Amino acid sequence: ADAREKLASKGTDLVVGNDISREGLGFEAADNEVYVVGREKERFVPRASKEEVARVILDSMMAEMDEES
Numbered sequence: 001a002d003a004r005e006k007l008a009s010k011g012t013d014l015v016v017g018n019d020i021s022r023e024g025l026g027f028e029a030a031d032n033e034v035y036v037v038g039r040e041k042e043r044f045v046p047r048a049s050k051e052e053v054a055r056v057i058l059d060s061m062m063a064e065m066d067e068e069s
Contacts, residue, residue: 030050
């Protein structure tokens with residue numbers, strides 16, 4: 001819900017949200033788990049390496065750009 005609100009309030013095309021209260025994920029951890037929220041689509045990325053999460057975010061950004069053109 002927070003990511004969708006931020007998407008609307010900031011006027012961005014894509015927002016990535018994660019639960020910073022979860023131990024072993026996010027800051028100072030090798031893995032993360034995120035929601036990638038776009039204007040039309042949401043994608044949950046289950047626990048994965050930060051490199052894999054970055055790939056999903058980049059793919060989502062590219063998909064948003066393709067939809068705009």
